[in-house]
Amino acid sequence: xxxxxxxxxxxxxKWYLIDATNKIVGRLxxxxxxxxxxxxxxxxxxxxxxxxxxxxxxxxxxxxxGKKLIQKKxxxxxxxxxxxxxISAKTMLQTKPEEVLRxxxxxxxxxxxxxxxxxxxxxxxxxxxHKHNAQKPEILEV
Numbered sequence: 254x255x256x257x258x259x260x261x262x263x264x265x266x267k268w269y270l271i272d273a274t275n276k277i278v279g280r281l282x283x284x285x286x287x288x289x290x291x292x293x294x295x296x297x298x299x300x301x302x303x304x305x306x307x308x309x310x311x312x313x314x315x316x317x318x319g320k321k322l323i324q325k326k327x328x329x330x331x332x333x334x335x336x337x338x339x340i341s342a343k344t345m346l347q348t349k350p351e352e353v354l355r356x357x358x359x360x361x362x363x364x365x366x367x368x369x370x371x372x373x374x375x376x377x378x379x380x381x382x383h384k385h386n387a388q389k390p391e392i393l394e395v
Contacts, residue, residue, distance in 0.1 A: 264296065266374075267305040270383075270390035273354070274314045281315065282357035284395045289362065289371045302367055306374045308390050313350040313379040317342060327356065351377040 291303035325342040362368045
C-alpha cells in the first residue's frame with residue numbers, strides 16, 4: 254500500500270426519506286446537498302463519494318419565498334444561435350416539479366466530476382408514492 258493513499262472504512266449507505274410538503278426550495282436543497290456530499294459523516298472527504306441516498310416525496314408541494322415564483326427564470330440553450338429558452342418558476346413547478354428541486358440541489362453540489370454521480374443518489378417524486386420501500390428509508394425531518 255502506498256503511503257499517500259487514504260483508505261476509508263467501508264460504510265453502508267443509508268437511505269433517507271424527506272417529505273417536501275410546504276418546504277422552502279433553497280433550504281431543502283441545501284440540506285439534501287449536505288447529505289449527498291456526505292458532510293454529516295466523520296469520513297467526509299471532498300474527493301470521495303461517501304454520501305447517502307435521498308428520496309424526496311411530494312415535490313409538487315414545495316414553495317418559494319417572496320416574489321421568486323413569478324420573477325425567477327430557468328434558462329436552457331440548444332447551442333444554436335438564438336435558441337435561448339426561458340421558463341418561469343411557476344410554470345416549471347406546474348409542469349416538472351421534480352426538476353425545480355433537482356436543479357437547486359445540483360447547483361449546491363461541487364462543480365466537478367463527482368456531481369453527476371452524487372445526483373444519481375437523489376430520487377425525487379412529485380407525489381406520495383415512491384418505489385424504494387425495500388431499502389427501508391429512514392424518515393428525515395428538515
